Amino acid sequence: NAPLAEIDPEIAAVLRDELGRQRDTLEMIASENFAPRAVLEAQGSVLTNKYAEGYPGRRYYGGCEHVDVAENLAISRVKELFGAEYANVQPHSGAQANAAALAAMIKPGDKIMGLSLAHGGHLTHGMKLNFSGKLYEVAAYGVEEDTHRLDMDRVRAQALAEKPDVLIAGWSAYPRHLDFEAFRSIADETGALLWTDMAHFAGLVAAGLHPSPVQASDVVTSTVHKTLAGPRSGVILAKQDWAKKLNSSVFPGQQGGPLMHVIAAKATAFKIAGSAEFKERQERVLEGARIIAERLTGADVTEHGVSVLTGGTDVHLVLVDLRNSSLDGQQAEDLLHSVGITVNRNAVPFDPRPPMVTSGLRIGTPALATRGFGAAEFTEVAEIIAAALKPSPDVAALRARVSALAANFPLYPGHEEW
Ligand code: PLP
DSSP: OOHHHHHHHHHHHHHHHHHHHHHSEEETTTTOOOOOOOHHHHSEEEGGGOOOOEETTTSSSSSOOHHHHHHHHHHHHHHHHHHHHEEEOSSSSSSHHHHHHHHHHHOOTEEEEEEGGGGOOOGTTTTTTHHHHHHSSEEOOOTTTTTOOOOOHHHHHHHHOOOOSEEEEOOOOSOOOHHHHHHHHHOOOOOOTOOOOTTTHHHHHHHTSSSSOTTSSSEEESSSSTTTTTOSSSEEEEOOGGGGHHHHHHIIISSSOOHHHHHHHOOOOOOTTTTTHHHHHHHHHHHHHHHHHHHTTHHHTTTOOEGGGGGSSSSEEEEEEEETSSHHHHHHHHHHHHTTEEEEOOOOOTOOOOTTOOOOEEOOOOHHHTTOOOOHHHHHHHHHHHHSSSSSSOOOHHHHHHHHHHHHSSSSSSSSSO
């Protein structure tokens, strides 16, 4: 019964150091967030001890009466949050939700068509080393070279030629709303099923600040840990007709015992996502991204070859285009790291630099909005990023400005360890 610090001081030090890093720096990786204390409590709990293969009321193990309550709460809350008829809350991750969704919809050898990885799609949408690229035939659509946006007429023409069995809407790096009605009509016209992966923008949908894909799509998957700010995990939503196939595709199709501690934490996260406070936070997420996009399109930065893909954003992230800059994605990521801002480099469409270097940055605002940042703080963050991306930045002075912002918004106050 000894505490972690006594049993395993090395791992205790990792937790302490990581908490310190999260506190002292500005987290702007678009796919990350800070799970609230309540979510961490549910996840770090005795529910991790429980086997519960099966579904509530139909388990292959005894003693599931309490975890059944947690799973039923998670299901009913996420259905209500998104207006879905059916939900499966067992996927361990976004990738596993996607594997289960595809396995329920089609069989190996069938064709999928999603946004290409090089233009902002996800690995699970058909990348050749991923299960999706190995099991299924893959066609990919891309953004337009001049606008960097999807042209739905071109997607339609391509889908008519390719005849995919599943058309995929969703992205990991695309700064604009998708037209779900257009995707639906293309799917209908070509005889495809429509799967939307809303992993990135689910929190915005939950808050009513982004079009919802739920009505238009046959199946919707999501992660729970990005804009939704829950535990690292996945979820599947669908029309009731899909219930049987999807349930069996997740268990026993893809997984064994569900992670009941994570499912309990999902239930808590879905409860929070239905609150007025959560909506207000998502408004700050969007406002922050708009402020950063606007600052990085200013003449003083564009004259150094820095620009913003599509000229702005509708969502929680900004894609910085460095194709005309002397800085590449790796150098820009390292530079921002040295001033205390964590982002990830990201290939831009038609990127001339190799994938490990890239010509872009993906900058997201969800984690800082969770921390409490509003317009004034995001304006200061935008100034710091703009200064860092111009020639000869004063790294020490910028690091001091980052430290001041971080100190003003304590993360997990009152907790010295986790
Ligand atoms: N789908 C999209 C669109 C994503 O961006 C991601 C993660 O980046 C995933 C799925 C995969 O989620 P996970 O990392 O939980 O497997």
